Amino acid sequence: MTPEIATPAPVDTLVDDVEQALGHRDLAAVSGLLADAPARHVVQLLDRLPPRQCAIAYRLLPKQRALEVFEELAPELQGDLVHGLQDAEIAALFAELDPDDRVWLLDELPASVAPRLLRGLPVHERDLTAAVLGYPRDAIGRRMSPEYVTTHPEFTAAQSIERVRSRIDDAETVYTLPVTDGSRRVVGVVSLRDLLRAAPDALVAEIMEDAHTVDADADTEPAVREVTELGVLAVPVVDSERRLVGILTIDDAVRILTREEREDSARQGGVEPLSRPYLSTPIRRLVRSRVVWLLVLALGATLTVQVLEGFESTLEKVTMLALFVPLLIGTGGNTGNQAATTVTRALAVGEVRARDVWRVLARELQVGLSLGLLLGLLGGAVATLVYDWHIGLIIALTLVALCTFAASVGGVKPLAARAIRVDPAVFSNPFISTFVDATGLIIYFLIARTVLGI
């Protein structure tokens, strides 16, 4: 019906054709299809194939094309492929990668493989890679590139452009030049654009700008977020004495951010993040990524069974009270999730800090109370019409109390998680539901007992 379905994207055709050819074990056909396809389409194809077929397809690529595709693959897929290759092939691939990409790949390989691969590198490349490997796994130093072009305040624009030309083959970027003093301290940055705009004999000192730098030991996520928000193409990475150690480019920052977002979004949904694309992840890995969370949450939910057991006599007297249990705990859970989602996001982008906890609590109390009053009035009125005013009053009072409670807990929880240094995305939504569920049931039955006088 829609034009999209009428004309499938070329990559879809490629995927279909290759899958069919692989199904018929017609490797010559696969090889032919791959030879003509753009590298980016091949990457998308490999993302969708199961591991074994992925390895077969990869080995059918022409040699130069194989390298190009390899560089574009996610590190986890690179890691998978490497297991199926000969040592000599791996060493050749490894030498071609940029130092920072090399470190991504090393992080995916067994620790025993890394030293052997590193030993195979030319000395210069090995040193560059070792510098990056020296930083902790979640520090920005681990993700920076050690291949940068610098200039100095007393150099002219023309001299700086010459420096760019001389390093143009190796450097990660030539568009942002950190400006350093005699002891390698960063005193500014200058863009290639400003160098080209300036008079050839203008001094760098006159055209450079203040440098936003990031600390090599800083945590990855806030640092990359800052870089992407600054709207700059690259920032210098410095050590504790502000000496230049590397550069972080916006495209690498975006790549890291995308991974972090993927992890956060998975954990908010109660799933461990998948390390590879959905369709090529084996079923048992999908199960494993979910089962632990599900068990933890189910274990937490046994609390609700215990709470209800405590009120079993009330339930026996007024079975009708059971009818509203899913509705009420659902509403409590939703209210808590809303607050948690909003505050988690505000925290991630730096709009809210851990020390704002009282302001957040004050706001969420007000929001929760307002929501509770709105829903309570409405729910109470409907319940009075359908059942009787006792039920109406119970529903109304419960909704007011529950929404206020749930919004406050939901809003404060991400901040509490941050304070005890747990990823707020991990600790928020599913846990809140369980906690709010059990407390909500207690509130409900206590109100019901009071109103009904039992």
Added chain:
Amino acid sequence: MTPEIATPAPVDTLVDDVEQALGHRDLAAVSGLLADAPARHVVQLLDRLPPRQCAIAYRLLPKQRALEVFEELAPELQGDLVHGLQDAEIAALFAELDPDDRVWLLDELPASVAPRLLRGLPVHERDLTAAVLGYPRDAIGRRMSPEYVTTHPEFTAAQSIERVRSRIDDAETVYTLPVTDGSRRVVGVVSLRDLLRAAPDALVAEIMEDAHTVDADADTEPAVREVTELGVLAVPVVDSERRLVGILTIDDAVRILTREEREDSARQGGVEPLSRPYLSTPIRRLVRSRVVWLLVLALGATLTVQVLEGFESTLEKVTMLALFVPLLIGTGGNTGNQAATTVTRALAVGEVRARDVWRVLARELQVGLSLGLLLGLLGGAVATLVYDWHIGLIIALTLVALCTFAASVGGVKPLAARAIRVDPAVFSNPFISTFVDATGLIIYFLIARTVLGI
């Protein structure tokens, strides 16, 4: 305790000081504080102030600084500020913005203001802005910059660099040059880096690369995601005949993507996205962003009340069955959310397409069944020990059926949403819970009746 608390970031100190000075209505002090602060800190400060205080603080900025800060603000905050300014001030600010930033701001202002502001612009600027404004609100053409530098296949590297120098003040970027033929069709791209690396008399035709282009009418989100994944600094934007109409830079793509991610994450949590920072959003807007969803979900949840009413006689006979209701529907909801989260993400990044619906269903049936068997065995065993084997059997069978059902529905739902062209993030998680809750209860009570023979 932690070093972070011992030494607050300078921006925190600034925020505290300014808030205090504003509280005392000591505008001279505010003005002094703002004069010394870096633009980026001022932006973060304005993000945190309530609208009225934000407007006061903004007006205390020195004139040149005010422009610099204005350009960095989110369009919504810009829109707020503009309401408090004189027409002449607005016109001056407006003329200084880049065409694409101008369009962001126009989108935030009442439709009546736009023509007046546009009339105030110099002709050239007005034409550029009008070109961008001509595209639909969610098309990439609306977000591109019309200020680019092109070159041609028959030009030399040196000639191309000269073109860069001549356009260096206006162009959005000079690092990526679309290469066009005589009829403005894009035939490639060449980077400034490659131009500098090449011999001065090398022809562009020899050094240019294939261009990834995006269609000006394409939807924003997939297009910006593609740009950020390509790892390029900019892509040409073309019309339906592949003629160049603009350029999209990676920093703009990232900015758009961040907004989209914020919206998706909000909607997954059942909140309408906030248009401004959390702490500066009035309480009534927070309530408004949540109440509609909460009502819709509560309305959906009345389905569970109806289902339970249908089984009220069963509940009266075996009150104990009520004890497990929150646990079971919670587990069903979690299983469904897990599947929906994973598939929504895979869909957003293009790992899964709408036509993969059967593959997704097959995978989620297997995953759900596996999870159900694991949880069912465990839950059934525990329930048998604590209660009796009837209850154990009911719990086990319900968990198997429920997990299989919930995972399938959760996995397919995002694809269904995409097929009917609704944002999968809006349509997924909260809705699933409600639907799965009601169906889960039916499954549970039918199994219970059968096992108990009532």
